[in-house]
Amino acid sequence: MFKYILKRIxxxxxxxxxxxxxxxxxxxxxxxxxxxxxxxxxATSGITVTEEFKQQMYKTYGLDGNIVEGYLNWLxxxxxxxxxxxxxxxxxxxxxxxxxxxxxxxxxxxAVATVFEFLIAIPLGITAATHxxxxxxxxxxxxxxxxxxxxxxFFGQVLxxxxxxxxxxxxVSGMKDAGITYANGFEALxxxxxxxxxxxxxxxxxxxxGRMRTTRTNMLEVLNSDYIRTARAKGLKxxxxxxxxxxxNTMIPLVTSLAGLIPSLFSGAMLTEQVFDxxxxxxxxxNAMTQGDIPVIMTYNMFLAFLSVMGMLLADLMYGVVDPRVxxx
Amino acid sequence: MSVNNEKEKEAVNATxxxxxxxxxxxxxxxxxxxxxxxxxxxxxxxRKAHPSEYTTELKDNNNILEVEGLHSYFFTDQGVVKAxxxxxxxxxxxxxxxxxxxxxxxxxxxxxxxxxxLQGPSGQIVEGEIRFKVSDFKRDEKGxxxxxxxxxxDGNVIMEPVLDxxxxxxxDKDGQPILKGKQxxxxxxxxxxxxxxxxxxxxxxxxxxxxRLRGRQMAMVFQEPMTSLNPVFTIGNQLDEVxxxxxxxxxxxxxxxxxxxxxxxxxxxxxxxxxxxYPHELSGGMRQRVMIAMALAGEPRLIIADEPTTALDVTIxxxxxxxxxxxxxxxxxxxxxxTHDLGVIAEMADYVVVMYAGRIIEQGTASEIFHNPMHPYTxxxxxxxxxxxxxxxxxxxxxxNVPNPINMPNYCYFKERCSQCIGKCSGEYPGMVQVSxxxxxxxxxxxxxxx
Numbered sequence: 063m064f065k066y067i068l069k070r071i072x073x074x075x076x077x078x079x080x081x082x083x084x085x086x087x088x089x090x091x092x093x094x095x096x097x098x099x100x101x102x103x104x105a106t107s108g109i110t111v112t113e114e115f116k117q118q119m120y121k122t123y124g125l126d127g128n129i130v131e132g133y134l135n136w137l138x139x140x141x142x143x144x145x146x147x148x149x150x151x152x153x154x155x156x157x158x159x160x161x162x163x164x165x166x167x168x169x170x171x172x173a174v175a176t177v178f179e180f181l182i183a184i185p186l187g188i189t190a191a192t193h194x195x196x197x198x199x200x201x202x203x204x205x206x207x208x209x210x211x212x213x214x215x216f217f218g219q220v221l222x223x224x225x226x227x228x229x230x231x232x233x234v235s236g237m238k239d240a241g242i243t244y245a246n247g248f249e250a251l252x253x254x255x256x257x258x259x260x261x262x263x264x265x266x267x268x269x270x271x272g273r274m275r276t277t278r279t280n281m282l283e284v285l286n287s288d289y290i291r292t293a294r295a296k297g298l299k300x301x302x303x304x305x306x307x308x309x310x311n312t313m314i315p316l317v318t319s320l321a322g323l324i325p326s327l328f329s330g331a332m333l334t335e336q337v338f339d340x341x342x343x344x345x346x347x348x349n350a351m352t353q354g355d356i357p358v359i360m361t362y363n364m365f366l367a368f369l370s371v372m373g374m375l376l377a378d379l380m381y382g383v384v385d386p387r388v389x390x391x
Numbered sequence: 392m393s394v395n396n397e398k399e400k401e402a403v404n405a406t407x408x409x410x411x412x413x414x415x416x417x418x419x420x421x422x423x424x425x426x427x428x429x430x431x432x433x434x435x436x437x438r439k440a441h442p443s444e445y446t447t448e449l450k451d452n453n454n455i456l457e458v459e460g461l462h463s464y465f466f467t468d469q470g471v472v473k474a475x476x477x478x479x480x481x482x483x484x485x486x487x488x489x490x491x492x493x494x495x496x497x498x499x500x501x502x503x504x505x506x507x508x509l510q511g512p513s514g515q516i517v518e519g520e521i522r523f524k525v526s527d528f529k530r531d532e533k534g535x536x537x538x539x540x541x542x543x544x545d546g547n548v549i550m551e552p553v554l555d556x557x558x559x560x561x562x563d564k565d566g567q568p569i570l571k572g573k574q575x576x577x578x579x580x581x582x583x584x585x586x587x588x589x590x591x592x593x594x595x596x597x598x599x600x601x602x603r604l605r606g607r608q609m610a611m612v613f614q615e616p617m618t619s620l621n622p623v624f625t626i627g628n629q630l631d632e633v634x635x636x637x638x639x640x641x642x643x644x645x646x647x648x649x650x651x652x653x654x655x656x657x658x659x660x661x662x663x664x665x666x667x668x669y670p671h672e673l674s675g676g677m678r679q680r681v682m683i684a685m686a687l688a689g690e691p692r693l694i695i696a697d698e699p700t701t702a703l704d705v706t707i708x709x710x711x712x713x714x715x716x717x718x719x720x721x722x723x724x725x726x727x728x729x730t731h732d733l734g735v736i737a738e739m740a741d742y743v744v745v746m747y748a749g750r751i752i753e754q755g756t757a758s759e760i761f762h763n764p765m766h767p768y769t770x771x772x773x774x775x776x777x778x779x780x781x782x783x784x785x786x787x788x789x790x791x792n793v794p795n796p797i798n799m800p801n802y803c804y805f806k807e808r809c810s811q812c813i814g815k816c817s818g819e820y821p822g823m824v825q826v827s828x829x830x831x832x833x834x835x836x837x838x839x840x841x842x
Contacts, residue, residue, distance in 0.1 A: 195512075286510075288613060289621040295506055295613075296633050296685065297606030300598075310623045386669040387622055 066390050067375070074371040081367045082360070086133045089356050090125075096149045096354035097123060123149060125356075136360065146357035150350070155361045159343065167237065168330035168342035171258060175265040176323065183270045184316075187277025191285060192304060202274070210271035218264045218337035225260060232260050235339035261338045265331055276319065277312065284311045310384070317380045324373035325366045418468055425466035425513075432515040436598050445595040447522055454524070455692055455725055456482040456505070461519035461594070463497075463504045466512075470797040474500040476749035477519075482693065482742075487719065487726040489740030489757070491733060491772070495793055497749040498729045499614075502695045505727070506611055507593060507601045521593040524692070525608045528639070529585040536584040536639055540572040549573045579648070582640045607637040610686035614698035616679035620670035626681055627666035630654070633688040653684040656721070657714060676707035680714070687718060694718075695727045700735060712738060733776050737761060742829075745769050748793050748804040751823075755830035765832040767811045803835065811836060 094102075097119045101111050120126040124135060139146060145155045159165060190202045226234040237257055244250040284290065285308055293307040294300075330344025343362070350358040382390045413421075449457055463475040475497040482488045490498045503509050504516050505523075528536045540548040550570040552560035560568045574582045593601070613619045621629060630650035634641050647666070654662035657680040670678060679699060686694055696715065700708040712735060719726055728739055736743055736757065743760040745753040745768065753766040764770045771789040791808035794800065803809070806816045815835040824837045 288615050288618040291508060292613060292619045292682070292685075293621065294508055295605055295611045297602050297604070297636055297689070298632065299602055307621050307624075311621070314623075385623060386625075387671045 063390060067379075070375050070378070074368075074375065077371055078364065078367055082137070082364055083133055085360060085363050085367075086136060086356075087129050089354070089359060090129045090132060092354055094354065095125065096356070097125065099353060145361045148350070148358050149355045150353055150358075155357045158358060159346075159362055159365070163237070163341045164343045164346050165328060167340055168335070168344055169328055171261050171265065171331065171334075171340070171342065172327045172329075174258070175262045175269065176327065178262070178266045179269045179273055182266070183273035184277050186270070187274045188281055188304065188309070188312075190274070190278045191281035194282060203278075206271040206274050209267050210275075212268060214264060214268055214331070214333045215337055217268060218260070218334055221260050221264055222337065233257050235337075237341055257338075261331075261334050261340060264334050264337075273319075276315065280312045280315050281308060284308045287311075314381070314385050317384050318377045320380065321370070321373040321377035324376070325369040328369060329366055413469065421470055422468055425468075425471070428517075429466050429512040429515065432517070433512050435595075436511065436515075438597050440595075440597050440600070442589075442591075442600070445592045445600075447520070447590050447592045449522055449524060449590050451481065453483050454481045455484045456524070456727075457520070457522040458501070458505070459520045459522070461501065461504060461521060462517045463500050463509060463514065464517050465514050467797075472796045473749055473799065474514075474796065475504060476799070478746070478749075478751055480742075480744050480751060480754060482725050482727055484692075485719070485723055485725060486741040487715075487728055487739050488742045488744060489728045489730065489736040490744045490746060491731060491736055492746035493731065493793060495796070496746045498731075498746055499697055500749075501746070502611065502697050502727060502729050505593065505693075505695060506605060506609065507596070507598060508611075516594050519594055522590055523593050523604070523608070524588060524590050525604060526586045526588050526692075527603065527608075529587045538572065538574040539583040539585055541575050579645050581638060581642075581645055584639060606633050606691070607689040608691055609693040609695065610689055610691040611695040611697065612679070612682050612686050612699045614701045616675050616682055616702055619682055620678055622670055624669075625666070626654075626668055626670065626673070630666070630681070630685055630688060633685060637689045649688060650684070653688050654681070656687065656718070657681075657684045658710070659684070676703055676711070679703060679707075679711055683711070683714065683718075687722065690722060690724075692724050693727060694724055695729070697729045698731070699728075700732070701730070708735075715739065733772060745772070748799065749796065750804065750820075751831075751833065752805070753830075753832045753834075755827070759827065759830045763830070765826060765830070765837060766805075766834045767809045767836070768805050803833075 097116065100119065101116060104111055117126070125132060127135070136146075147153060148155055148158050151158060186202050186206070190199045193199050222234060226232050233256060237254070242253070244253065285304075290303060290308055293303045298307070328343070330342045330347065332344035332348050334340075335342040335345040336348070347359065347362050350362070378390065382388045451457070458481070459479050461475055461478045462473065465472040465474055478497070478501055480488065490501065492498050500509070500514075503514075505521055507516075509515060531537055543549055549572070551573045552568040553571050555561050562568055577583055591604070593604070596604075620626070627647065627650055630653065631643065631646035634646040634649045635643070638645070651662045651666055654665055659665050659677065659680055665673065665677065665681070670681075673681065679702075683699070694715075699715070700711050703711060715726060715728075716739065718724075726739070728736070730736060740757045743755060743757050744751055745760065745766065747768050753760065753764070753769050760769065761773070764773050768789070771787070774787040775789065777786055789808055794804055794807070800806075801820065802818060803816050803821055806812060809816070813835060818835075821833045821835045823831045823833050825831050826837060
């Protein structure tokens with residue numbers, strides 16, 4: 063087991079190395095890099111830029127060599143745990159990304175939404191499957207398909223319009239009310255939750271669909287299997303048949319979906335964060351991307367790649383826990 | 392041979408003429424009618440009912456199961472499939488009844504109907520009675536089981552003080568200890584409750600009440616041992632469930648002891664090891680033994696074995712069949728054996744029921760069916776059995792196929808494949824003709840003689 067995990071971590075390092083090179087190469091190939099954008103800005107404000115100054119700029123930001131040189135340079139710094147400074151703000155990348163406002167906000171929104179997603183989608187999927195082709199099944203399926211098909215920017219706007227503009231129950235956008243001072247920590251928390259409610263609602267409703275549909279399909283497959291018939295023939299009550307014998311088997315594919323889930327907890331929801339004007343990491347990364355802020359994008363994406371690889375390892379380990387047929391070696 | 396060929400062609404032509412594609416309107420009509428019927432039957436299945444509603448009497452008290460006029464249908468979008476279409480037979484106590492027939496003749500559906508395991512909402516018992524003698528726990532007015540009390544020589548119930556959680560006797564207001572009757576315990580230390588013999592009509596029972604019977608009064612061994620055990624639970628866990636479910640007051644230790652006893656009984660060499668294994672670690676034959684152990688754990692009166700040896704290789708088949716014969720003697724139960732293998736029937740069955748297209752066409756004792764088959768279909772089945780002595784190059788087969796189950800003709804279903812047709816065969820479906828006290832056949836060839 064220990065050997066297996068070590069082997070997998072070794073493989074993960076190789077994968078991350080490959081990913082980082084591809085990412086770096088792609089970023090360097092972007093048509094308008096950070097320097098060019100700066101120069102265009104300077105030029106539009108009437109300053110003439112000499113070729114010498116341009117070369118100087120490239121050198122300052124470490125973009126003067128070719129892709130391989132640049133990559134090796136970046137890799138060397140990373141090995142010394144130096145992730146560089148953001149081109150835009152000139153602050154340390156790590157403190158830019160991993161702070162309560164950026165990663166914290168995104169993680170909070172995603173984590174709460176995921177918990178609700180599971181709490182709602184799994185029971186819905188199970189009832190839909192146990193009452194296949196009934197009114198309940200059709201009603202759940204239709205509602206859920208509507209949920210899947212709505213684009214987040216549209217649905218977020220609708221929620222905002224109804225609950226914030228028309229009804230005024232929740233603030234329209236942002237992280238806290240402007241110019242407010244809180245009497246105590248509890249008030250601050252309530253205000254924070256009020257701001258987070260609509261984004262979380264948007265993400266939850268949009269993500270329920272997929273999870274519910276996989277649960278329903280898996281459950282149906284399991285319910286039609288022979289061992290469920292055996293369980294019924296033993297005289298078990300329908301509840302025990304479904305929640306003990308069927309659910310343990312339905313969980314197997316749900317556990318693998320954890321792999322995809324872990325990076326999504328930290329990646330932030332770009333569109334939803336834009337709609338509700340949150341300071342989350344998704345919004346920030348999008349901004350960094352358009353401006354060619356290479357250290358930020360590299361760190362952000364490598365962090366997600368690391369989480370994906372670890373998520374997959376975790377899913378495989380969990381597989382061995384929930385399914386006795388799987389032996390890891 | 393040429394006669395057969397012509398017949399086959401005729402049969403093909405006949406089905407071609409009848410075949411037409413359903414229009415959208417027809418499909419909608421069928422679906423609507425089905426939905427209405429399925430809703431009615433599902434409602435009856437999920438209703439609450441007092442036991443008196445489905446308590447009934449056996450016609451012959453030597454039987455433990457009587458099936459009468461059983462109709463089990465599947466409601467599909469192409470029409471109603473009458474998988475079991477008026478089946479009547481009895482299972483006497485301590486006997487083996489074999490049901491034989493081709494694939495799709497309704498053998499399995501009959502057994503599933505008896506267990507009430509038809510997959511709803513499309514599969515339903517529509518009509519008929521399944522009378523089953525059960526020994527159920529007696530209940531008081533509140534619906535609780537009545538314990539059997541220990542009595543002294545004078546026939547008075549021995550009283551003992553009621554203890555609280557800490558083992559201290561409870562007292563009433565006046566400081567007197569509260570007494571209760573001492574319940575008799577069996578050899579495993581499990582309390583005994585009063586039981587009574589009753590006859591239930593299974594076809595009318597709500598599904599909730601079936602939970603009491605399944606596994607305890609009747610148990611089933613399925614034909615696919617490879618997929619019939621839950622892959623994520625250990626054998627022990629799955630076996631224990633039966634005892635924990637059906638023995639009131641059973642503890643985990645008791646269940647484990649009993650499960651291991653059952654594994655021993657079915658001839659598993661290392662029961663403790665198998666107890667702790669997962670199904671994927673066992674071979675097909677071992678898994679089928681486990682399935683049989685599971686069926687026996689509740690000490691059922693009726694074991695339904697649905698092609699128990701089909702998925703096993705021949706050497707294991709013989710072992711499993713011997714096991715069934717042994718067990719029948721040991722635990723005094725009856726076996727309903729469903730198979731398409733005449734050899735298995737010959738070895739095991741006391742009575743044989745031959746089914747064709749959802750109906751019984753012949754039934755009798757095993758020796759009557761084997762030595763004096765009367766229905767042309769039964770005769771055909773006998774002839775199509777490979778033997779070592781036969782020197783013929785080609786094995787006999789009955790020409791043609793089973794008719795389309797959705798639009799059954801109103802004459803004998805076997806007419807188009809039969810080599811002994813007479814004029815009467817184009818008339819109504821033949822009734823059952825008694826040829827000996829135990830031998831019945833549904834064929835016009837014998838109806839005339841009887842008249």
